[in-house]
Amino acid sequence: MAALVPFSLLRNYSPFMLARPFIVKGCNLNFSKSVLPLPCRRLPFSARATHDEQAAAKAAAATADSGAPTIFDKIINKEIPSSIVYEDEKVLAFRDINPQAPVHVLVIPKVRDGLTELAKAEARHGEILGQLLYAARIVAEKEGILDGFRVVLNSGPSACQSVYHLHLHVLGGRQMNWPPG
Known part of the structure; x- marks a missing residue:
């Protein structure tokens, strides 16, 4: 099951970075084998x-x-x-x-x-x-x-x-x- 990550933790990551496995620093969460369900929000660099x-x-x-x-x-x-x-x-x-x-x-x-x-x-x-x-x-x-x-x-x-x-x-x-x- 995929873990939900608050959008505020992801705001500094580009869509290209989110397409790859990554670890959210300081949160002890490893998402290298999961898919991140992103909230349906506009990205800040629209x-x-x-x-x-x-x-x-x-x-x-x-x-x-x-x-x-x-x-x-x-x-x-x-x-x-x-x-x-x-x-x-x-x-x-x-x-x-x-x-x-x-x-x-x-x-x-x-x-x-x-x-x-x-x-x-x-x-x-x-x-x-x-x-x-x-x-x-x-x-x-x-x-x-x-x-x-x-x-x-x-x-x-x-x-x-x-x-x-x-x-x-x-x-x-x-x-x-x-x-x-």
């Missing part, structure tokens, strides 16, 4: 969600260069609470509130300096870009994913960038698939 992300990215791009504080500026200034993973004098890394992997940390420069997206990078930004990548490595080590992680940087509305303050996504803790996106 076409509608993609459309909403595209619309949000286009709306954010319209005010990208306004100079107004972003949500990340408010996190840097501690006006909005966050779960900080790493911080130094130039970089801040904190957990994403909508994680797309078991480990999903955002790494941002503390000073924007016109660097709202990678497409706006100039030679003078070389040092901070290097520090962001090195901070991603430190985050991976702290999170125990140094053996395999992905760094994603979205630039512009076509890449669904929704916050115009340059940021890296450090993703890991599960098998990544290729191609992404």
Whole structure:
């Protein structure tokens, strides 16, 4: 008889992962020889969600260069609470509130300096870009994913960038698939 698994435990697994035998970590449940009856619910990565992300990215791009504080500026200034993973004098890394992997940390420069997206990078930004990548490595080590992680940087509305303050996504803790996106 197949065991029922709460949908909340499965939300971070793609349909491709669910088609294979797997073990749900932390639950002592082995489903390698059973079929999982999935509740009839929409998966969180539906076409509608993609459309909403595209619309949000286009709306954010319209005010990208306004100079107004972003949500990340408010996190840097501690006006909005966050779960900080790493911080130094130039970089801040904190957990994403909508994680797309078991480990999903955002790494941002503390000073924007016109660097709202990678497409706006100039030679003078070389040092901070290097520090962001090195901070991603430190985050991976702290999170125990140094053996395999992905760094994603979205630039512009076509890449669904929704916050115009340059940021890296450090993703890991599960098998990544290729191609992404």
